Amino acid sequence: LLMHFLLHEQGHSVVLSDADSTFHAIKALSQSDGRWRYDTNSAESSTFAAGIALEALAGVVSLSDAEVDPSMIGVVKNDIVKLFGTIKSYDDGTFYFDEKYVDGSEYKGPITTSASVVRGVTSFANVVSGKLNIPGEKILGLAKFFLGIGLPGSAKDCFNQIESLSLLENNRIFVPLILSLPSKVLSLTSKDQLKVEVTTVFGSAAPPLRVNLVQVLGSDSKIITTDSKELQFDLDNNVHYLDITPLKIDVGKYSLVFEITLQDSEHETVYTTGGRNTESVVVTGLIKVDKAEIGISENDAGSAESVEKLDLLKDTKVSLSANHLQKLRLSFQLSTPLGRTFKPHQVFLKLKHESKVEHLFVVPGSARQFKIVLDSSGSPLEYPSMLETV
Structure with a gap:
């Protein structure tokens, strides 16, 4: 046969x-x-x-x-x-x-x-x-x-x-028509656009259609928004795009739910879009260090006698003097591009002595503030600091 x-x-x-x-x-x-x-x-x-x-x-x-x-x-x-x-x-x-x-x-x-x-x-x-x-x-x-x-x-x-x-x-x-994202990492700082491609399995162009972002879910499946937004179509590059700034999404992981609609009803018997399509994205952005202060206190819990403000994003020099009984206290806050409090997995503080000796500390923190209290060496030493978040 x-x-x-x-x-x-x-x-x-x-x-x-x-x-x-x-x-x-x-x-x-x-x-x-x-x-x-x-x-x-x-x-x-x-x-x-x-x-x-x-x-x-x-x-x-x-x-x-x-x-x-x-x-x-x-x-x-x-x-x-x-x-x-x-x-x-x-x-x-x-x-x-x-x-x-x-x-x-x-x-x-x-x-x-x-x-x-x-x-x-x-x-x-x-x-x-x-x-x-x-x-x-x-x-x-x-x-x-x-x-x-x-x-x-x-x-x-x-x-x-x-x-x-x-x-x-x-x-x-x-x-079958396949929805895909050319990039699944979007930067708020660079003002990246959300881009979506819809093609056949071998990458051929799809028939005329509309792509709508109908839902945004957070990493905990919490609904961020259900306002449907239609993506614009770039005919030259065969890609649908949307500015993410109006979505008011911040740094984090999200699930984006899309809905594809064929413009010609006759195509509905030829092509399948599978209803709603969900794609995961990671949104990044520059984390700002706010309200950074350094000072000397008598003990771990006491208020600082002298406080100096720091701009950790710039080369700022501050001179402090303390005896061996006093403490060096550093505090700061972290915020996202939308001004919301940011709490990373870990924060490290690196202090580099003028003798080139480096000290690395894990900075404890709460949802609102990070603070570390260190023993003073008793002499006016210069410590350029470097803050790292993970």
């Missing part, structure tokens, strides 16, 4: 006699969950075998000299719906098929099994009339699976990955 199909694909005139009986013989191996048995002696059903069977049925339909029984075509379409009911998924919207051990045969794995189903389903969809009733988000999820596995560890898996993406790029079910 495969040889006949290949000859037919190459333009040779090949006809399969009694296609209905061949179709029925293959269909007889199908199971109630949409999977297939390898042969009449197999007790277990297989997802991998389902892909092979669907590809074989597509060959039968293609080589038939007469129309295959439409009712049987409808039954197989329903089997495909059941097969996609067994698909597995991750929280990020990735979908894949996995295989269980069948009759002691070699375990196929998600890549091989998913590739078999994609090959079979797309082949069958190409030779029958009407569309298959498969949710678009599952087709998109399969595309995300093959895009997300990186470079496979074997030539076979690499072939399955590339072939599956090629079949998903051009198929009669749904063509």
Whole structure:
């Protein structure tokens, strides 16, 4: 059957006699969950075998000299719906098929099994009339699976990955559109723009569409904003963009929820965007050191007798004198580009003596202020300071 199909694909005139009986013989191996048995002696059903069977049925339909029984075509379409009911998924919207051990045969794995189903389903969809009733988000999820596995560890898996993406790029079910961010690190200081690309799996341009940012979530899943904002489209660079300043988001990690809308309603039966898409970004910015003061006190808790203000971002010199019973106290605050209090994981203070000897201290702090109290050496020494945050 495969040889006949290949000859037919190459333009040779090949006809399969009694296609209905061949179709029925293959269909007889199908199971109630949409999977297939390898042969009449197999007790277990297989997802991998389902892909092979669907590809074989597509060959039968293609080589038939007469129309295959439409009712049987409808039954197989329903089997495909059941097969996609067994698909597995991750929280990020990735979908894949996995295989269980069948009759002691070699375990196929998600890549091989998913590739078999994609090959079979797309082949069958190409030779029958009407569309298959498969949710678009599952087709998109399969595309995300093959895009997300990186470079496979074997030539076979690499072939399955590339072939599956090629079949998903051009198929009669749904063509998946992939949303991606050219950069997932945005700087408030540099006033970076949020940029979004929407393409097919192989990077071809998408049809006319709109991209809206519909929700921003903090690292703790707390809702930052639900005000929908439409991204502008740069036709020359094929990228959608949005200024992040009006979003009022500060330094930190965020989850951005996007919604894609096709402008032409006719494209909704051709392409799938998978509904909402979530991407993670990191927002950075220059942290400002505010209200820095240095002074001498009699003890750890006492108020400083003499206080000098410091600008730690500049080369500021301050001269202080203390005896061996007194303490050197340094305090400051950290703030984000939006003026909010910033508390890093750790703050280090480096003091460098005029003799080139360096001392490194961990600065304790609260949500509002960082403060460190040090024993004085008793002599007027010069300590240029350097503040580091982690």
